[in-house]
Amino acid sequence: MAASPPLLPLQLLLLACVCGVAAAAAARDTLQQGESLTGAATLVSSPSGVFEVGFFPPDPKLPSRLYLGIWYRSMSPRTVVWVANRAAPATSASPSLTLAGNGELRVLDGSAKDAPLLWTSNTSTQTAPRGGYRAVIQDTGSLEVRSDDGTLWDSFWHPSDTMLSGMRITVRAPGKGPSEQMRFTSWTSETDPSPGRYALGLDPSNSGQAFIWRDGNVTIWRSGQWTGQSFVGIPWRPLYMYGFKPANDPSLGAYYTYTASNTSLQRFVVKPNGTDISYMAKKSSQEWETVWMQPSNECEYYAKCGANAKCTIEQDGKAKCTCLKGFQPKLLDQWNAGNWSQGCVRSPPLGCEVNQTGDGFLSIQNIKWPDFSYWPSTEGDENGCMNACLNNCSCGAYVYLNTIGCLIWGSKLIDIYQFQSGGYTLNLKLPASELRSHHAVWKIITVVSAVVLFVLVICIFLWRNHGRNIKDTVHRSWRSIHTSTRAEQNSGMLDISQSIPFEDETEDGKNHELKVYSLDRIKAATCNFSDSNKLGAGGFGPVYLGKLPGGEEVAVKRLSRKSGQGHEEFKNEVILIAKLQHRNLVRLLGCCIQGKEKILVYEYMPNKSLDAFLFNPEKQGVLDWRKRFDIIEGIARGLLYLHRDSRLRVVHRDLKASNILLDTDMIPKISDFGMARMFGGDQNQFNTNRVVGTFGYMSPEYAMEGIFSVKSDVYSFGVLMLEIVTGKRAVSFHGQQDSQNIAGYAWRQWNEDKGEELIDPLTRASCSLQQALRCIHIALLCVQDHAQERPDIPAVILMLSSVSSSLPMPRPPTLMLHGRAVDTSRSSERDHSHSIGTVSMTQLHGR
Structure with missing residues (x-):
């Protein structure tokens, strides 16, 4: 017989592909009753092959210590999401997973039937159903024991340290086996999957809050109450966008479901140091990116300031504790020394405690509500909720929210965090004397303001005589x-x-x-x-x-x-x-x-305006990435001066590329203050007669409702950042993939892990990819639809200067406006304006 010719390289490649396809086709996803999975054999989820089940060594230094686990098949290094025999690693060369006739999964330290038992699912039944049992690994990452009658056991009911899409987060683990509290428990270390010190789960008292505990019962962090979109303690992250939804089941009680977007792989992990981190997989590199983390600062640690005190984060990032109004430190010496754990006590007492009347409420803004609240089921409106607290001398505070109803608290208010922005209002119960003193402060301010105004009038009169004003x-x-x-x-x-x-x-x-x-x-x-x-x-x-x-x-x-x-x-x-x-x-x-x-x-600015470079093909190349990032930072620092550091708080209202001038050193300078409005002293509002600006740069609340604040400039800055990164005008994205502006298009590209494609090709090769993508991320936070969800300029500057801190997830923009100049009122028309909170509202009159 003649010898066959040697295989050519192309033939070898085709043969390898055929073998790979055959191997994938041969991979099984099911373990039948009576079968075993031993050694290096694995089960692969079907049909997409996302997850794999088998034995693995978590510590490369100890390859003989093996655990049965589930991991992402395509991620490298291996990302494990569930471990069975966490407390008892296998040490034999060939451990096995078997499915017994009674439906019980068992991990044995060897392949023999009498090998030592390391772990069991504890799901034995008296009689096997017709057709028997089978263990199946799903594309969701869940390992299930099934029969024709339904699911007997599911790894999702008994998680390790990772929460995956499709899980139901309950107080008690469901299933027909022994019930236990459902908790996500950290590994001991990054290479040791044995149960660690930290665990995350739902409040056993059914308050609907999530907690992180240390050593079983020491509270480290809590999420706060669910508002319908987010947890109170995480106001800047609308978790419903991740697929979180509350639900109820007669057998399980209240629980949360979690279904992630199909566009990305996402997981939540309780780390060995006690933090809960959300990871999202990048499609381009198949690497994990940190999306957010809790707790991320000192104020997020449970009861940092003790009872009846609030925690705030200072400009240097450090925590500061302050007693609530009407309270004083319980132990003054310890408090002054920075030991705030003893908290504060009420002084003076409530009127109802000393048989006096006149108790009332002080509203505190941007608050993470305290722990230990409860819902009076009979109160269906705010007045009823307020009266329920007012008529109960043990009540210390209340809130009313349409989505959840009435919440009231007792005399100790624990774990209060006051955010710089976002959060909710807490109505604090105070005696009449404290309320009078609070109003007295405003009276003093009014009197002082009148005196200052009188002095200013005199000064203006004198300056007028001397021609100085x-x-x-x-x-x-x-x-x-x-x-x-x-x-x-x-x-x-x-x-x-x-x-x-x-x-x-x-x-x-x-x-x-x-x-x-x-x-x-x-x-x-x-x-x-x-x-x-x-x-x-x-x-x-x-x-x-x-x-x-x-x-x-x-x-x-x-x-x-x-x-x-x-x-x-x-x-x-x-x-x-x-x-x-x-x-x-x-x-x-x-x-x-x-x-x-x-x-x-x-x-005179010899380099004219930013748009002359940014959108001119002949000059775009002058703006390398370093210059663009410096321009972004310079504009942000100019806004910081306008919004906070100048004696008058100023809202520019017309921030755009043509209003950014460049000097000889390409230093940006904000110009054109014809539309700007001032907020003098501690004033937080201003009534405007005209709504003017440029659509595409204008925030939705200003363009459509006439509401403006410093967050309006933040929105414009976000659009400007996207223009600087992409090198394209905001309006040039109209019509692309159903987007009407740059914000919608950028969010879609970023959410589909195509953020790199947004970067201007002229700078893409030489720029810092991490820094450019971070700028896109920050810009998307700035163009959020709702003003309270946007960061303020100090927070933006902190985000720009830091490369390690995690950023919150932006929500997709739903209000997308065309880019064209607009003046919604004639100069001869007078608008009727009124103010609410820290913004101005204008009733618009069209031309």
Whole structure:
């Protein structure tokens, strides 16, 4: 017989593929009654082959210690989600898993029938059903013992340290075998699957809360009550988006179900250090990414501040405990020394405790509700809930929420965490004396404010007589046409004595003066507004390059007489920006008000605006990733100054790429404050007469309801971040994959693990991929539909500067708006406005 020719490389490859397919087809997912799984043999889930069952050594240094486990088949290194014989590893070379005739799963330390028993499912039955039992591994990761009559046992009923999609999280483990409390128990260490010190489960008293315990009964963390979308202790993560839903079963009681999205693999793991971490698999690399973690700061640890005290996180990330109003430290010396565990006690007592009347309630915002609440079943509205607490002297606080009803607490309020944003309101019961003192504070503030206002009026009167007040200068100029004097002709200035210093408002402490220029000087500087000097134009009007005596170049912004914006914006910008000085804000040098001309003079930015680089194919390459990230950080720090660090809190309301100017060093500077609004002192609200801005950058609540706050700027910043990362205009995504704006498109790409495709191809190869993807993640948090779910700017800066901390999961945007300029009211119309909380609401009148 002639020898067969040698196989060619292509033939070898085809043969390998055929063998691989045959091996996959040969892989079984079922262990029949009486069969055994021994040695290196495994079961593979069907039909997708996601999970695998077999024996494995968790510690590579101890390969002889074997455990029966379930793991993700495609992940490397091996990711184990369930272990059977956690307390008793096999040491023989060939341990086995058998399915007995009574339906019981057994792990033996050897292949012989009399080998030592290491673990059993404890599910024996008196008589085997017709057709017998079979053990099947599902694509969900569950190992089930079945018969034609149904499921006898399920590994999901007896979890290890991992929660998978499809699990029902109950107080007691279901099934026909012995009932036990259902807990997810950590490994002892990363290489030792024996039961560790920490466990997660539902409150046995059926409050609906999840807890992490140490050593069986020491509470480490609690989730807080379920509100219908999230747990109170995790307000920024709408867990219903992950598939969490409450349910009820006559045999199990209340429980939660968990069904993850089909687009990703996700798991929750109780780690050996006591933290609960959510992981999501990246499709591109098949690596696990940390999505979020609890507890993640000191305030999230249970009862950090003891009873009747609240915990807050300071700017340096450290926890701070404060007694609730109407309470004082129980042990003052320990409290001052930083030992807060003893908490606080009520002082003075409630009126009902000393036979007095007048008790009432103080509402505290952004709270994780205390532990040990209960629901009065007969109270169906807020008034009824309040009266139930008021008429019960043992009641210390109450809340009412439509989705869950009425909750009241006793005299000790345990584990209160006050978030920087988000959370819920707690109505704290106080005696009349404390409520009067609380109202007295506001009376004092009112009186002081009146005195300060009176002093300001006197000062304005005095400054007016000396020509020192810029606002008076602007308004006088509005009422009359200035006639140029000989001094104006010689100097080019109206009166140099009218230069106004603002050194107390500057970031660097320098004396910045605002000058009032004559129209003749402006015309001379711009060659009579020559088209050759024109830099661009916006809704306000054209902008020209000017050159002052001495060679200083300036940008001259001229109000167009046909502009729909104009008088109010001009006055607003002169009065506002003259008082704001920061490295990342454009500096106003002066103004001109003469006749019908209204002109602003700025420092000149030779690189013009961000959009001139970002969306220009010829200049995009100049913005490498390092410059783009520096621009993002610079804009964020400018917003931080506006929102928090300046004496006046300012909402810009028109943040977009064309309003970000770049100096010679490509340092970004926020410009165009014509739409900005101020919140003076401790004021948190402002009534606006007009809703103006650009759709696509405008937050949903502002665009559709006229509600604006600092979170409106956060939304615009998120859109701007996405533009900087992608190199594309927000409106250029219209029509792509049913998205109407960049936020919807970016979320879909990021959620499908295609975030890398969003990065501008010009920077993709050289950028820090982790940093760019983190920027996309932060931007998606900034463009959340609801303002309370967006981070504030200090939190954004912290996220940008940190590369290790985990970020919350963003929700998919549902409100997607076209990108076009809009002014929803005529300047001649007056809107009826009112305020609620920390935002302003405007009733809109269309054109």
